Amino acid sequence: MDRDWIYPQSFAATARSKHASIYLQNPSTAKLAEFFDKKGLRSLKEEDRAEQWYDDWLGYQASHRLYASMLTPSPHSPAGVELNLLSYSRFLEVFAYHSPAHGYSVQCTSLGLFAILLGNNQALKDEAKAAIEAGGLLAFGVSEKDHGSDLLANEFVVRDSAPGEYLANGSKYYIGNSQHASIICILARQDDRRPAGQATRVHPVLLALRPKESKGFQGVRKIRTFGVRGGFVGEFRVKDHPFPQADVIARDHDAWDCVMGAVTLGKFFLGFGAIGICEHACQEAAAHLTRRILYGKPAIEMAHIRFAMAQAYARLTAMKLYAYRALDYLHASSAGDRRYILYCAVQKAKVCTEGVKVMAQLLECVGAKGFESDTYFEMALRDIQLLPGLEGSTHVNLALTAQFIPRYFARPENLPAAPKSLAITEDSAGEIFRMTRGRSGAIRTISFDHYLSAYRPLRAIANVRLFARQAKAFQLFFRRQYSDRKAEPNLQANLLMGQCLATIAYGQLMAENALRFDLPAQVTSAIFHLLANDLTLAAITVASSGQFDAASIAALMRRTAVVPRTAAGDWDFISARAGSI
Numbered sequence: 001m002d003r004d005w006i007y008p009q010s011f012a013a014t015a016r017s018k019h020a021s022i023y024l025q026n027p028s029t030a031k032l033a034e035f036f037d038k039k040g041l042r043s044l045k046e047e048d049r050a051e052q053w054y055d056d057w058l059g060y061q062a063s064h065r066l067y068a069s070m071l072t073p074s075p076h077s078p079a080g081v082e083l084n085l086l087s088y089s090r091f092l093e094v095f096a097y098h099s100p101a102h103g104y105s106v107q108c109t110s111l112g113l114f115a116i117l118l119g120n121n122q123a124l125k126d127e128a129k130a131a132i133e134a135g136g137l138l139a140f141g142v143s144e145k146d147h148g149s150d151l152l153a154n155e156f157v158v159r160d161s162a163p164g165e166y167l168a169n170g171s172k173y174y175i176g177n178s179q180h181a182s183i184i185c186i187l188a189r190q191d192d193r194r195p196a197g198q199a200t201r202v203h204p205v206l207l208a209l210r211p212k213e214s215k216g217f218q219g220v221r222k223i224r225t226f227g228v229r230g231g232f233v234g235e236f237r238v239k240d241h242p243f244p245q246a247d248v249i250a251r252d253h254d255a256w257d258c259v260m261g262a263v264t265l266g267k268f269f270l271g272f273g274a275i276g277i278c279e280h281a282c283q284e285a286a287a288h289l290t291r292r293i294l295y296g297k298p299a300i301e302m303a304h305i306r307f308a309m310a311q312a313y314a315r316l317t318a319m320k321l322y323a324y325r326a327l328d329y330l331h332a333s334s335a336g337d338r339r340y341i342l343y344c345a346v347q348k349a350k351v352c353t354e355g356v357k358v359m360a361q362l363l364e365c366v367g368a369k370g371f372e373s374d375t376y377f378e379m380a381l382r383d384i385q386l387l388p389g390l391e392g393s394t395h396v397n398l399a400l401t402a403q404f405i406p407r408y409f410a411r412p413e414n415l416p417a418a419p420k421s422l423a424i425t426e427d428s429a430g431e432i433f434r435m436t437r438g439r440s441g442a443i444r445t446i447s448f449d450h451y452l453s454a455y456r457p458l459r460a461i462a463n464v465r466l467f468a469r470q471a472k473a474f475q476l477f478f479r480r481q482y483s484d485r486k487a488e489p490n491l492q493a494n495l496l497m498g499q500c501l502a503t504i505a506y507g508q509l510m511a512e513n514a515l516r517f518d519l520p521a522q523v524t525s526a527i528f529h530l531l532a533n534d535l536t537l538a539a540i541t542v543a544s545s546g547q548f549d550a551a552s553i554a555a556l557m558r559r560t561a562v563v564p565r566t567a568a569g570d571w572d573f574i575s576a577r578a579g580s581i
């Protein structure tokens with residue numbers, strides 16, 4: 001199997017790249033591409049401008065079982081979450097390439113489905129799968145207008161009304177698909193009011209609400225958003241909605257597990273959306289810059305544009321290499337191997353923010369064209385910026401990443417085997433991923449391979465060696481922080497350290513896949529050039545934050561301020577690829 005699909009691809013019928021066929025061999029992905037090719041960019045942009053809901057798409061996906069084929073490949077199986085991870089990830093990449101706003105409907109459906117499937121209510125699992133099988137959507141109702149990420153402060157309540165019967169009251173904000181969903185999974189709290197002044201513990205309840213059948217479901221309205229304008233990001237109220245025990249997905253600790261499990265998967269899959277968006281924008285930018293003649297030559301031939309396009313292309317290739325390796329860790333996850341929790345957080349914190357960087361760089365190259373509103377590019381500029389904030393912000397994921405620092409650099413013990421590559425052994429495309437609950441637990445029990453082992457096979461490449469040396473310097477810095485501090489680092493210090501570990505873990509999985517995909521040395525060198533620069537910048541940010549002692553900072557700066565070098569011919573090699581995406 002040709003491995004070049006790991007480079008940025010173009011999926012539009014009018015400009016299809018050679019390796020897009022690997023994605024489109026999946027019948028559902030091919031059907032998806034067919035719909036958008038037929039619709040055409042002009043209609044898509046008109047609908048986007050009109051913020052128009054996409055009934056035509058939903059009818060089409062229902063009649064071809066697109067969401068069902070991806071989310072419930074075996075609808076009658078009683079097991080937990082069942083997914084073909086590789087097919088679904090590629091489907092999401094192609095989906096975002098065509099329209100992130102349409103893709104938002106499957107993202108919210110998957111969140112609702114995962115939350116239900118991670119619970120123990122078999123009847124609701126069957127109902128949710130049947131709804132998707134019938135072409136319906138689901139929704140995931142966690143956020144509230146006044147409380148954002150502070151879920152413990154949420155006010156949506158559930159009260160006992162009779163034995164085994166309850167009343168739900170409250171409102172939710174920013175809930176995708178809420179006007180259309182067959183089921184909304186709502187995170188509420190049990191109302192067990194205590195006398196004033198007495199502390200109450202939050203007892204979460206995750207319940208299934210069927211908006212079309214509930215008289216208490218009221219006031220649904222679309223929140224107009226900067227991106228994904230065709231989607232429906234909604235606000236709604238629920239007033240005295242009666243429901244039986246049979247509608248409870250989970251309670252207490254189990255309810256958190258369902259919500260967090262769904263969010264972990266959801267934030268991971270957003271990374272493929274960021275990749276698809278950047279691929280389409282990169283292709284449009286390259287086509288424009290090739291057509292654009294300045295001073296008698298195509299603009300793409302100007303040295304600085306060639307260089308910037310090569311950098312954007314290298315960053316985008318790195319996003320793909322990371323994301324498709326993190327997929328392997330998710331697939332291999334088990335009660336004894338929970339490394340995926342770190343790699344999912346890094347996927348969110350890095351892949352999505354790298355997407356924003358790629359778009360900024362492409363915008364610099366294309367100039368005014370980037371602001372014309374008839375292009376995909378203009379939509380991409382808006383939509384890409386949503387991704388770092390959804391399903392846990394970059395900050396939240398960096399804070400989570402920081403919690404892994406002691407384990408990531410600890411001596412490996414009882415290490416699970418390196419996960420096999422789903423993307424290389426294409427035959428595993430038929431493999432189903434079963435996720436069951438019970439994979440949460442203390443981070444201190446998670447074991448990682450030696451943090452330098454991924455770089456050893458690539459040590460002939462100078463920029464990789466440089467990056468590995470930086471990683472070592474950070475290990476020393478972190479060790480000092482954890483052994484010298486009397487108190488836990490504060491949030492700001494944690495986020496700074498989380499950013500550094502996120503870049504190191506990003507480099508690690510990148511290196512693992514560079515080897516598996518047999519990446520040419522020129523590309524690996526250029527990618528590690530950018531990563532080494534990023535790590536130097538992260539070190540300077542740490543140094544100038546005022547959060548760390550002078551001796552630690554001096555040692556860190558001495559070892560991490562490096563100057564990577566990439567031969568001009570290597571950048572030319574990449575820019576030639578970028579120009580012909």
Ligand SMILES: Cc1cc2nc3c(=O)[nH]c(=O)nc-3n(C[C@H](O)[C@H](O)[C@H](O)COP(=O)(O)OP(=O)(O)OC[C@H]3O[C@@H](n4cnc5c(N)ncnc54)[C@H](O)[C@@H]3O)c2cc1C
Nearest residue numbers: 140141142143148149174175176389390391393395396399
């Ligand atoms: C287009 C769109 C679609 C959405 N779809 C859904 C959906 O379908 N279902 C749903 O439930 N929600 C949805 N959301 C809500 C989304 O997940 C919110 O971003 C989330 O609720 C957090 O709230 P907030 O963005 O207002 O940030 P806030 O929580 O108000 O955070 C403000 C700032 O504080 C930082 N911060 C907050 N907590 C921490 C922390 N613990 N550590 C470090 N920094 C922190 C944040 O990074 C941010 O910079 C959607 C939002 C949008 C814009």
